[in-house]
Amino acid sequence: MSIDQARGGSASAPGIFTAVFNNATVDPVHARYGIFLLRVAVGIDWIVHALLKTWRGMYTHEALLAKNGITPLLAWPTFSVELIGGCAILLGWYTRQWSAFLLIFLAVVVWVKWPVGWLYSNAGGGWEYPLFWLLAQTALVLAGSGAFALQSGSGFGQGKG
Known part of the structure; x- marks a missing residue:
């Protein structure tokens, strides 16, 4: 049974449940709302992480950059790009x-965390969690904006996004 068949007036709740969880294809009606939820999660994550830098003090972020061989002069620019990019994605x-551009930041975090190991619960935090966000954000690059977006075009082409 497909989602479209289950939407018919005589469809029972168990039939709809089976259709939703057994359908291997993308549901064109509901997929955009799933992408919207992903977009909200990624956007909020960027905003919170940007604001966390100021809450801890930018000197802490500068020290972290320097510790990893990155010039501390990038502290305020990274904060700004993360905040603006997070708002744009949200x-x-x-x-x-924005998702594609911010993938650079996530790739750097994965690279910096690589020696610590897989688990994010390791001392110094591993690369498990940053890799998760990198892949989630890659899904946004591929899928577009989803529902309730300020911009409905894809940006990389003329398709929907």
Whole structure:
């Protein structure tokens, strides 16, 4: 049974449940709402992490950058890009472009955390959690903005996004 068949007036609740969880194809009606939820989660994560830098004090972020061989002069620019990019992703404004650009930040975090090991619960935090966010954000690059976006175009082409 497909989702479309289950939507018929005579469909029972168990039939709808079976259709939702056994359908291997993308549901064109509901997928955009799932992408929206992913976009909200990724956007909020970027905003919170940017604001956390100021809450801890930018000197802490500068020291972390220096410890990892990155110039501390990038502390305020990284804060700004994370905050603006997080807001843009959250609102669905150039979602694919901002997500693709911020993948660079996540790739650097995975690279920096690599020697610590897989588990994020390791001392110094491993690369498990940053890799998860990198893959989640890659899904946004591929899927676009989803529902309730300020910008409905994909940005990388002329398709929906």
